[in-house]
Amino acid sequence: MEYNFRCTCPITSALDVVGDRWILVIVKLMLLEGRYTFNTMKESDEGIATNILTAKLKLMEGYELIRKEKLPNNKKTNIYSLTDRGLSLTPLIIELTLWSDAHLKDVHDTLKIGNEVELINHDREGVIAAIKSQYLAKMKDILNPDT
Amino acid sequence: MEYNFRCTCPITSALDVVGDRWILVIVKLMLLEGRYTFNTMKESDEGIATNILTAKLKLMEGYELIRKEKLPNNKKTNIYSLTDRGLSLTPLIIELTLWSDAHLKDVHDTLKIGNEVELINHDREGVIAAIKSQYLAKMKDILNPDT
DNA sequence: CACTTTAGTTGCATATTGCAACTAAAATTT
DNA sequence: AAATTTTAGTTGCAATATGCAACTAAAGTG
Numbered sequence: 001m002e003y004n005f006r007c008t009c010p011i012t013s014a015l016d017v018v019g020d021r022w023i024l025v026i027v028k029l030m031l032l033e034g035r036y037t038f039n040t041m042k043e044s045d046e047g048i049a050t051n052i053l054t055a056k057l058k059l060m061e062g063y064e065l066i067r068k069e070k071l072p073n074n075k076k077t078n079i080y081s082l083t084d085r086g087l088s089l090t091p092l093i094i095e096l097t098l099w100s101d102a103h104l105k106d107v108h109d110t111l112k113i114g115n116e117v118e119l120i121n122h123d124r125e126g127v128i129a130a131i132k133s134q135y136l137a138k139m140k141d142i143l144n145p146d147t
Numbered sequence: 148m149e150y151n152f153r154c155t156c157p158i159t160s161a162l163d164v165v166g167d168r169w170i171l172v173i174v175k176l177m178l179l180e181g182r183y184t185f186n187t188m189k190e191s192d193e194g195i196a197t198n199i200l201t202a203k204l205k206l207m208e209g210y211e212l213i214r215k216e217k218l219p220n221n222k223k224t225n226i227y228s229l230t231d232r233g234l235s236l237t238p239l240i241i242e243l244t245l246w247s248d249a250h251l252k253d254v255h256d257t258l259k260i261g262n263e264v265e266l267i268n269h270d271r272e273g274v275i276a277a278i279k280s281q282y283l284a285k286m287k288d289i290l291n292p293d294t
Numbered sequence: 295c296a297c298t299t300t301a302g303t304t305g306c307a308t309a310t311t312g313c314a315a316c317t318a319a320a321a322t323t324t
Numbered sequence: 325a326a327a328t329t330t331t332a333g334t335t336g337c338a339a340t341a342t343g344c345a346a347c348t349a350a351a352g353t354g
Contacts, residue, residue, distance in 0.1 A: 007192035008259040010247035011175045011240055017251070021166050021311075028158045038332050045154040049312055054333060076320045076331055085250050092246065093158055095239045100157035103232050104164070112155040168342075185301050196343050201302060223300055223351045 003063075017063055018089065022048065022056045024096070027065070027082065027089050031135055036080050036142065060086070069143070081139045090128050094120055150210075164210055165236065169195065169203045171243070174212070174229065174236050178282055183227050183289065207233070216290070228286045237275050241267055 005013045018024055029035045029044050042053055057080060060066045065086035068078050101117045120127050152160045165171055176182040176191050189200055204227060207213045212233035215225050248264045267274050 003254050005255055005258075006194065008257045009175070009192060010251070010258055010260050011179075011243045012172050012193055013251050013255055013258055014243040014247040015168065015171055018246075019166070019168055019171065021162065024162055024166065025159050028156070032158075039330080042332090045156060046159055047153065049314090050333065051313090051335080052311065055310090074321085078332070088246060088249060092239065092242045095242055096158045096161040099165075099235060099239065100161040102235060104157070104160050107150050108152055108160055110155045111152075111157055111160055113157050186299080189301090196345090197302065198304085198344090199342060202341090221352085225301070 018065075018092070022052060023060060023065070024089065024092065026053075026056055026060065027086060028093055030066070030080065030082055031087070031090065031093065031131065034138065036139070037077055038080075041080075065089070071143070079143060081143070082135065087132055087135065090131055094124065094128060165212075165239070169199060170207060170212070171236065171239065173200075173203055173207065174233060175240055177213070177227065177229055178234070178237065178240065178278065181285065183286070184224055185227075188227075212236070218290070226290060228290070229282065234279055234282065237278055241271065241275060 003016070005016050007013075025046055025048075026041065029041050029046075033044065035041045035044065038050075038053065038057070042048060042050055048056075057066065057068070061068055063085075064083050067081050067083055069081075070078060097113075097116055098120060100111065101113050104111055105113070116127075150163070152163050154160075172193055172195075173188065176188050176193075180191065182188045182191065185197075185200065185204070189195060189197055195203075204213065204215070208215055210232075211230050213227050214230055215227055217225060244260075244263055245267060247258065248260050251258055252260070263274075
């Protein structure tokens with residue numbers, strides 16, 4: 001994978017990896033909406049085009065943010081799952097949620113915010129840990145139905 | 148300002164505003180590197196082209212992430228400063244720093260990380276508050292030299 | 295009054311994103 | 325087992341964003 005960093009700054013370098021229009025959206029689809037196949041991702045509200053989805057999934061696999069595998073009994077469906085590296089973007093997702101709640105409600109009238117913000121403000125670390133462990137448990141169940 | 152949101156998701160909507168290659172980099176230049184004029188920003192390590200810088204500053208002003216003003220005694224130099232909305236992106240910047248430290252050191256050998264990560268891990272909220280208050284004090288000093 | 299600084303603009307090339315239609319293999323239905 | 329549907333893409337083309345390099349105009353400086 002050809003990383004291409006603009007400079008030595010850690011912040012800019014992180015943005016060289018995840019600073020685009022789609023990667024963090026895809027992380028959200030996987031982490032918070034439980035989507036783990038190509039088709040369920042393409043059917044999301046965001047309406048991502050299939051060529052873009054293909055390209056971004058390939059890129060994210062190269063960056064080791066996600067993994068692509070198949071179940072033993074199905075040669076067709078690809079299961080995409082977040083790696084630890086991808087999962088560790090959870091705090092970023094959390095901060096985007098908080099920023100939206102604080103700053104976009106007035107300019108975006110159909111913005112859909114539930115009670116996540118209160119939960120996060122009450123126990124940020126707990127929410128992050130819960131999201132991660134629920135994700136891992138779910139994917140383990142999908143990839144290792146027994147055990 | 149014509150916001151254009153893909154859907155009702157708060158995370159995706161936040162990315163509709165700041166999810167590009169430059170906006171958060173510019174926030175960093177202002178917040179952490181003390182740059183507040185066009186020329187000092189263009190001279191940063193990131194090497195941003197002047198047409199892009201012009202376009203992004205205009206966009207950020209439209210989004211009310213930054214403000215553009217002049218000092219009374221200088222009709223030439225524009226002073227760009229972060230609004231509260233822009234300043235509240237600080238936690239996002241912090242998380243990008245942490246993610247870089249945890250995940251890019253091995254693939255980016257010239258990545259420059261100091262002791263920020265320890266400070267953040269020791270007192271995240273304190274670091275965020277300190278960055279914000281130092282920024283506000285500095286800009287106040289520049290825009291209101293007396294008082 | 296010449297020179298430099300500041301903040302851009304302009305023209306053009308390349309890269310990224312987006313749309314719509316199409317495809318091939320695997321799985322499912324009849 | 326043949327036809328249909330599902331899954332995961334690919335392909336061609338248009339539009340938008342990013343990048344490079346040279347240029348400019350107004351303001352400030354020596």
